[in-house]
Amino acid sequence: MKQQEVFKAMADPTRRAILKRLQGGSLTAGELGEGFDITSASLSHHFAVLKRADLVRTERRGQHIVYSLNSTVLEDLARMLIDFFPNLGGKK
Amino acid sequence: MKQQEVFKAMADPTRRAILKRLQGGSLTAGELGEGFDITSASLSHHFAVLKRADLVRTERRGQHIVYSLNSTVLEDLARMLIDFFPNLGGKK
DNA sequence: GCAATAATTAGATATTTGTCTAATAATCTA
């Protein structure tokens, strides 16, 4: 996990919202952008940041690019936080 | 938990190192800064960011300010990640 | 009270980041 990239990616509310939306399953760039009040160019930028952090994966399907969550990285992140701070309640 | 503040605070490597150092127990601002190659003014800035996110607590002891980890917030963060992404392996 | 020590705040600056418009790339369909 590229820790630095992951944390930076998570630091933006739009990107967290994108990830949240991907919980429900894969979506195309277009679908993913619906309801955000920014241009598709800006969205593409956010997608790129998420990809760089390996938080999302992409696949072309015709004219569309389908985004899906790479939950491994999020798992790693959560685990990292828990390990990192041993007194964090949890059954490790 | 002020999610946005917490994520932003965690996005900087110096601040993560500070938190890590506090795992071992409370430290004064001076002790906390040892080994970082930045000025104490810059460190103070980082401390302020961590305080704003409520990741650390402070207490004056004479001339010193003692910093300690507020692990509650980190707990919340880890829990949030796990809840947020249901398919994250864990026993919730 | 005054000098010394510890830490923060003020002000300046360079870099990074989020956003925009315009241009480009890739694919579909008529």
Add this chain to the structure above:
DNA sequence: TAGATTATTAGACAAATATCTAATTATTGC
């Protein structure tokens, strides 16, 4: 193949951030 659709890249710009030096605040001990 030309036009339409979907998405990304390029280039510009404003806002946010990390850093620095200098000034200020708080406290100790002589």
